[in-house]
Amino acid sequence: MASEAVAVKIQEGVAVDAVVPAASETSAQRKILLKSVEGEEFLVDELFARGSKMISNMIDDGFTEGAIPLPNVTAPVLSKVVEYWKHHVGKSETDKDAREFDRAFVKDASSSVLFDIIMAANYLDCKPLLDLACQAVADAIRDMNVEQVRGFFGITNDFTPEEEAAVLEENREWSNALTVTGNGQKESNEGGNIVLP
Amino acid sequence: MEGLVVLDAILEKLDARDVVMVACVSTRLRSCAFDDSLWRRFCARDFGVSSPVAPNGEPCFSFKATYELWNESFGMYPLPLVKRTKQCWEGISSWLATNFPEAKDTLRKGASEAKLKLVEDTLELKLPMAMRLLYRFCDGQETVPRDTSEHRHLAPLGIFGGYEFYEHVVNVHLLPLDRVVVETREFEAALGSVKSKRVIVAASYYAEKWFFLDSVDGQLYVGSNNVSINGEAFPCVPHTLIRPRVDATWDVPQDALLLWLEEYSRRLHSGMIQVRKFRKARVINLFPEEPPSCSVAITNGVKVRASTVLVPEVSSATGDYYYAYSIRMSLQPDGCLLDGVYYQSCQLYSRHWIIKSKDVVVADVNGEGVIGKYPLLLPNGDEFVYESCTPLPASPGFVEGSFTFVPGRLTKPEGRQFKVQVARFHLEVPEYIF
Numbered sequence: 001m002a003s004e005a006v007a008v009k010i011q012e013g014v015a016v017d018a019v020v021p022a023a024s025e026t027s028a029q030r031k032i033l034l035k036s037v038e039g040e041e042f043l044v045d046e047l048f049a050r051g052s053k054m055i056s057n058m059i060d061d062g063f064t065e066g067a068i069p070l071p072n073v074t075a076p077v078l079s080k081v082v083e084y085w086k087h088h089v090g091k092s093e094t095d096k097d098a099r100e101f102d103r104a105f106v107k108d109a110s111s112s113v114l115f116d117i118i119m120a121a122n123y124l125d126c127k128p129l130l131d132l133a134c135q136a137v138a139d140a141i142r143d144m145n146v147e148q149v150r151g152f153f154g155i156t157n158d159f160t161p162e163e164e165a166a167v168l169e170e171n172r173e174w175s176n177a178l179t180v181t182g183n184g185q186k187e188s189n190e191g192g193n194i195v196l197p
Numbered sequence: 198m199e200g201l202v203v204l205d206a207i208l209e210k211l212d213a214r215d216v217v218m219v220a221c222v223s224t225r226l227r228s229c230a231f232d233d234s235l236w237r238r239f240c241a242r243d244f245g246v247s248s249p250v251a252p253n254g255e256p257c258f259s260f261k262a263t264y265e266l267w268n269e270s271f272g273m274y275p276l277p278l279v280k281r282t283k284q285c286w287e288g289i290s291s292w293l294a295t296n297f298p299e300a301k302d303t304l305r306k307g308a309s310e311a312k313l314k315l316v317e318d319t320l321e322l323k324l325p326m327a328m329r330l331l332y333r334f335c336d337g338q339e340t341v342p343r344d345t346s347e348h349r350h351l352a353p354l355g356i357f358g359g360y361e362f363y364e365h366v367v368n369v370h371l372l373p374l375d376r377v378v379v380e381t382r383e384f385e386a387a388l389g390s391v392k393s394k395r396v397i398v399a400a401s402y403y404a405e406k407w408f409f410l411d412s413v414d415g416q417l418y419v420g421s422n423n424v425s426i427n428g429e430a431f432p433c434v435p436h437t438l439i440r441p442r443v444d445a446t447w448d449v450p451q452d453a454l455l456l457w458l459e460e461y462s463r464r465l466h467s468g469m470i471q472v473r474k475f476r477k478a479r480v481i482n483l484f485p486e487e488p489p490s491c492s493v494a495i496t497n498g499v500k501v502r503a504s505t506v507l508v509p510e511v512s513s514a515t516g517d518y519y520y521a522y523s524i525r526m527s528l529q530p531d532g533c534l535l536d537g538v539y540y541q542s543c544q545l546y547s548r549h550w551i552i553k554s555k556d557v558v559v560a561d562v563n564g565e566g567v568i569g570k571y572p573l574l575l576p577n578g579d580e581f582v583y584e585s586c587t588p589l590p591a592s593p594g595f596v597e598g599s600f601t602f603v604p605g606r607l608t609k610p611e612g613r614q615f616k617v618q619v620a621r622f623h624l625e626v627p628e629y630i631f
Contacts (some may be wrong), residue, residue, distance in 0.1 A: 138210035146221040155223045174217045
């Protein structure tokens with residue numbers, strides 16, 4: 001493993017040999033080697049790598065030698081995931097920097113990037129990141145109509161005309177059901193889940 | 198498969214309406230969007246509904262159908278408020294089902310939106326949102342007697358409880374909308390002033406204790422001694438918690454009625470307020486049963502518990518506040534221990550009572566018996582309970598004292614007299630008035 005000539009992605013800005021970490025080092029100091037699908041290797045603090053439940057379990061199961069292969073994750077995506085861990089692992093849930101990072105993280109992410117992150121977070125079992133990315137997609141969808149959602153997911157309309165009519169009718173009924181503006185309910189419209197005609 | 202899991206993780210973060218829109222995209226998205234496990238989560242998330250049952254109690258064949266019916270019925274309100282009111286009300290009614298079923302049986306089913314609108318039009322005011330929601334779940338208690346002979350068995354069933362001292366008996370019931378209209382108009386007529394924006398919601402049998410909601414400031418008030426003269430009333434909920442309108446910091450109105458009900462529910466569930474025997478019936482007794490509002494002291498085997506409630510309906514904001522207190526005495530199982538000897542009974546001879554208001558002694562009473570009685574205590578016997586009331590010129594204050602007991606009986610004392618302490622209990626205007 002250490003004798004193979006591989007490109008080692010330096011995460012700390014300091015050159016480090018890709019060696020098996022000594023057992024006496026604490027998990028805060030120990031580094032784990034992760035390998036993306038292209039074979040690119042990422043050296044990551046064990047503390048951060050445990051941001052993935054899957055990797056954490058593998059470490060606990062004794063998988064400390066060599067690189068952990070992640071055949072479902074590409075290097076660009078893995079790089080983003082590691083960034084996420086560095087800003088979140090070990091921090092409190094209300095950490096201001098972490099929230100600021102999240103905002104920037106999803107802000108201009110394209111749908112394909114978001115989907116890749118969602119798939120990676122799902123595979124790696126990193127629930128907070130999965131939630132963040134799914135919420136970003138949900139927020140984007142919320143402001144869309146049916147055609148726009150199709151474009152966003154890159155999905156084609158495969159309904160028969162009858163099926164399509166039926167589901168559009170149901171959609172219409174749902175929009176209408178929430179346009180009640182009885183007196184006294186005007187304030188509730190500010191709650192956000194009611195559409196005024 | 199993984200794609201479906203991920204799709205589900207995205208959909209569950211949407212509102213129901215958006216999920217139905219997504220269903221129009223393709224057959225695959227439709228089957229994901231209409232997956233009933235997603236709608237099971239929506240029912241729980243938005244309405245606190247965990248089984249497929251419609252608002253009217255009928256079973257539904259799917260969670261999606263359940264959600265549609267709840268949304269149809271309650272979707273005109275902010276869903277977080279619906280869920281919160283529903284859960285609060287269910288907490289109270291489940292407590293009643295376990296502890297006071299005879300009162301639970303008096304609860305009427307919820308009123309309709311149409312009925313609420315009629316009430317608003319009749320009274321020419323807008324009902325606070327949480328009051329509307331509460332009445333959607335329950336239109337008050339069916340405790341207006343059809344003839345006076347039914348008074349006796351209906352009077353103690355008020356779900357908001359009460360107290361009694363001397364001849365003053367209080368038991369507060371949640372009024373049905375029809376009575377809300379009648380009583381509110383009677384008050385308006387009596388006060389004769391400009392149309393107030395207050396609506397009565399709860400009232401006591403017998404003694405005149407009235408609770409009303411102010412539709413302008415959202416506060417719940419309880420009438421003072423002067424309420425029929427000038428509308429004087431005390432706020433029942435800490436002002437700082439109330440937000441009658443939606444604004445930038447609160448997206449759900451914080452209505453006093455809901456806050457009051459939530460606090461009441463907490464006290465019922467914690468055992469602070471309990472059902473107790475009252476003459477031949479049972480009532481919800483508002484004298485606190487637990488510290489810190491209930492003081493406890495055991496001296497020589499005699500246990501004395503003392504607790505107090507503010508009596509707003511006889512108090513006056515400009516005059517004295519009245520506090521009723523309930524003293525409960527009992528003898529420990531081993532009996533009365535005096536000078537190393539156990540006695541199997543003891544009897545009260547006299548009391549010494551000190552009432553202080555802001556360090557000024559208001560009353561310092563020495564007298565024989567309590568309310569004319571000389572209770573005899575036996576081990577494991579029932580608690581002897583008596584109630585009394587005191588005015589307090591200025592808040593806060595406290596009461597403490599002692600009872601003089603004799604082991605054995607007064608007619609046949611078996612040892613010397615001894616003093617039993619009444620642990621100090623405090624009199625101050627509470628944050629929440631019930």
